[in-house]
Amino acid sequence: MRYDGAVLARKRFAGMNCGIAQALEAFGDWWTLLVVRDAFFGARRFSDFEANLGIAKNILSNRLARLVAHDIFAKVDGEYRLTPKGEALLPVLTALRDWSDEWVFGKGGEPVLVKDRRTNRRIPKLRVTDADGVEVTRRDLRTVPGPGASPETRRFFERR
Amino acid sequence: MRYDGAVLARKRFAGMNCGIAQALEAFGDWWTLLVVRDAFFGARRFSDFEANLGIAKNILSNRLARLVAHDIFAKVDGEYRLTPKGEALLPVLTALRDWSDEWVFGKGGEPVLVKDRRTNRRIPKLRVTDADGVEVTRRDLRTVPGPGASPETRRFFERR
DNA sequence: CAGGCTGGTTTCGTAATGCAACCGGAGCCT
DNA sequence: AGGCTCCGGTTGCATTACGAAACCAGCCTG
Numbered sequence: 001m002r003y004d005g006a007v008l009a010r011k012r013f014a015g016m017n018c019g020i021a022q023a024l025e026a027f028g029d030w031w032t033l034l035v036v037r038d039a040f041f042g043a044r045r046f047s048d049f050e051a052n053l054g055i056a057k058n059i060l061s062n063r064l065a066r067l068v069a070h071d072i073f074a075k076v077d078g079e080y081r082l083t084p085k086g087e088a089l090l091p092v093l094t095a096l097r098d099w100s101d102e103w104v105f106g107k108g109g110e111p112v113l114v115k116d117r118r119t120n121r122r123i124p125k126l127r128v129t130d131a132d133g134v135e136v137t138r139r140d141l142r143t144v145p146g147p148g149a150s151p152e153t154r155r156f157f158e159r160r
Numbered sequence: 161m162r163y164d165g166a167v168l169a170r171k172r173f174a175g176m177n178c179g180i181a182q183a184l185e186a187f188g189d190w191w192t193l194l195v196v197r198d199a200f201f202g203a204r205r206f207s208d209f210e211a212n213l214g215i216a217k218n219i220l221s222n223r224l225a226r227l228v229a230h231d232i233f234a235k236v237d238g239e240y241r242l243t244p245k246g247e248a249l250l251p252v253l254t255a256l257r258d259w260s261d262e263w264v265f266g267k268g269g270e271p272v273l274v275k276d277r278r279t280n281r282r283i284p285k286l287r288v289t290d291a292d293g294v295e296v297t298r299r300d301l302r303t304v305p306g307p308g309a310s311p312e313t314r315r316f317f318e319r320r
Numbered sequence: 321c322a323g324g325c326t327g328g329t330t331t332c333g334t335a336a337t338g339c340a341a342c343c344g345g346a347g348c349c350t
Numbered sequence: 351a352g353g354c355t356c357c358g359g360t361t362g363c364a365t366t367a368c369g370a371a372a373c374c375a376g377c378c379t380g
Contacts, residue, residue: 017271018194018271018272019259019260019265019270020193020197020256021194022265023256023259023260023264024194024256028190028193030184033184034178034180034181034184037178037180040298045357046357047357047358052316055338056339056340057339057358057359058337060359061359078357085263087298088262088263089259091255091258091285091287092252092256092259094255094288095251095252095254096180096252097179097183098251099248099249099251100182100183101179102248103245104182104183105179105308108307109306109308110179111177111306111308111310111313112304112305112309113303113304113305113306114301114302114304115304116290116296116300116302117302118300120302121290122291123288123289124290124291125251126287126288127251128254128283129284130276130284131276131279131282136276137247137250138242138247138250140276140277140278141274141276142274142275142280143272143275144272144273145271145272146269146270146271146272146273147270148265148270149271153271153272205326206326206327206328207325215369216368216370217327217328217370218329218330218368218370219368219369220328221329
């Protein structure tokens, strides 16, 4: 299946001036992020993803095409490989797993553990910190328009 | 609209033995994470979300109900507030923004900047590190079944 | 008590999903 | 050559979810 650019563009956020919306445009549906996850686990071929996920072939085909279109996967020698842009999703996947380990499964209920291959020690949870490395919460943060802010975005922050 | 538990359950992954799938079960569609983002920006009332996102009322109603069902929001005095479980999504949102800032907008194109309220310095990007604080990549990692792994999950890792 | 605002629910057309069947090429046998 | 069987899809079609707009019920406010 060819990626026609319109999938998930129910209401297009492709032009939305927000990084989170942009990220969701690239992999913001049910399957897409699971496909990426499997790629991190080592899946490369169409049949790898198909077997691991139990996804319908047409949907898988569409999602892979989309990921290639977004330069998250590259198709070489009939295999789908993570690009640097795709590899850069590691913190996203890690944050999601951290969250569910803590709030869905709870301590001792983690279905998978991620360890350092050499030291065999667990990877610590991601922390949002200030420039000095001190952990911060939502209340310590201030969100301001950046250099790429649209007029609309600026207006939004002025209103607040 | 009442949350009937079936939304997004095209194929239910609610029981899937994977944290990422679990996270997606809670907020795995287009709008839901944007609703959460807006809550982090300070939105509390139905009309706040509606105005910021331009979302249809029925969809918003459904998503809010789902977020309440998943204990990410709590409805108190007619307002939707982030629970601790919801606040814990900060690293997820941060990871998504980090990624799009780097790979979609590029340096100097960031639509929004997140700063420390006191020091006014930017929050550094999230890094996946080993136990000593050294940044690691996908190739440094090994994924193993955890204490909560289902037999199916264990089999999957044995096969590899 | 008319009118407006908030916070929804209902209706209904449209778009995405997912199952199953089909298909074309490559690599074997024989 | 002829036929078998994977692999990697595409096509067709029924089902389901999504989303825009209309509607509605409570609560203020004048």
